[in-house]
Amino acid sequence: DGTTTYFWRAHTVSVLVIGIISLVYVVFIEEQRDDWEYNTKRGIIAAICVFLAFGITQAKDGPFIRPHPAFWRLVLCMSVVYELGLVVLLLQTVSDARFMLKYIDPTLNVQLDFKAYGGECTIWDPSHPKGALHNVVDKMDIFVFGHFFGWFFKALILRDFWLTTLLSFAFELLEYTFEHQLPNFSECWWDHWVLDFLLCNGLGIFLGLKYVRYLSIKEYKWHGLWNIPSYKGKMRRVVNQFSPYSWVQFKWRPTENLFRWIFVSLVAFMFLLAELNTFYLKFVLWVPPDNPMVTFRLILYLFWGAVAIRESYDYAGGVAKKIGQQAWIISAIVITEFMIVVKFGPDVLSIPFPSYIKWFWISVFIIYIGFSVWKFQMKFPRIKL
16 A cells, blocks of 8 residues: 555654754855844744654654645644644733734734625615625625635535534524624625525535545555556556545434533534634734635644544544544634633623523523433432432
8 A cells, every 4th residue: 555665654864854954054054134033033933843843753643644644743733833823822912912913914913894794685676776686796705615615624524414514503693693793793694594504505515525425435445656557547546645545434423322412512612613713813813804814724724623523533432542632732722712812802702692692592501401411311419408
């Protein structure tokens, strides 16, 4: 299968030599500048590169090996770097945190006016000069594709129709819940349930699970590159290096026992909290939705989430005896992001919820607890007075 060839070796000595040569060049050969800001940035970047070089050669392998285990070790180390950056931000004041982001993107630290998608919700308006469907057209922006591709990849990560659909439905409810705090959560009913839930999210989930089904029935039989005689076969083998080595069909079975019920509920909770963090972080740190930092973070989250969900599934099924390293660090990331939101956005979070929202979630919580007690026959000890 090619796992013992030169391509698959860790190359620890080679990476060490290349790293030292690079440092020697930067320190002794490259022209020095008497600029503390430039030197500080360069020092931080160099320190991160040294850590990443150590990680891709020395960190433990995760559950994935394609396209190469070193890639997933790099993904893990990037999550550690991101968590360290979050901790640094967490220990600043809100004004200092916003100012620090200017070192990454000089256009930041400017108060933003986030777009609200609610307001006029008429679907058909033949008298309007922009056309009868002008309201629908106005809601069609780049985030429509973001919804579709986001839930396509989430379906690949979760590999379960009911869990993915439930999370999509739950997030629409969360948008209703927090629309009084975040303007861009304010949408028309048909934007929530037709455009987002049914069309964008639903189509993404449907196609994602179709691809999951294809991967689950595909025959996985690999040959080393140099054992393939034709050039066409070699090229096909190189392309297939970016496909899975094997595929595991997830069966979450949350109601099988109490442990799986609580664990899957916790996975869903962390999943939704990570989604909410995306919007609240943009709001409290003044980061525009179309900023490349937002896109880069979401792409990293896809890789982190893919590994973390697989590790969580193995842990829930008893395959692993402890929670995986990527699942551990992404849990820390989600919680740290939430702490940043709480610390920097008290004026936003303190806006009171409408009474019907509070009663709705109280009812959901009571139903959840009641179902848990009934399903798993939980018996509580009597308290003697």
